[in-house]
Amino acid sequence: MSMTKEEMEEFLSEGHIARIATVKKDGSPHITPVWFLWEDEELIIVTYKGSAKVRNIKANNRVAVVIDTAGPGRGVIMEGKARISVDGMEQVTRKISAKYVKPEELDDYVESVLKTPMMVIRISPKKVISWDYSKAEE
Secondary structure, three states, rough: OOOHHHHHHHHHHHHOEEEEEEEOOOOOOEEEEEEEEEOOOOEEEEEOOHHHHHHHHHHHEEEEEEEOOOOOOOOEEEEEEEEEEEOOOHHHEEEEEEEHHHHHHHHHHHHHOOOOOEEEEEEEEEEEEEEHHHHHHH
């Protein structure tokens, strides 16, 4: 009951919350909910420069991400390696925020976010698993 590529693209364009798992120094997982953008076969996240996610990825860039819904039970799991940069920060922040913030609040929101040092996390998944349990009802 996997999603087709087109179904997955549509699902990832919606305003779901992703959960990114990074590896802490002691080898245990650190999981954080995040907003995201799926673009050009990459999952893109913007986060605070001093976040645990950034520290963990600098030490070990292996990550896993899950984006799912409770009902009708659809989701995607990705595994891969993350890259950190500041490239395109304002544009990426604006694109991600546009999925989650009302249009009339977008400019103020982006301006407030960019007052804090931020980083862009880009994940090119090596493994992708999707599901859509609503297909079982068909």
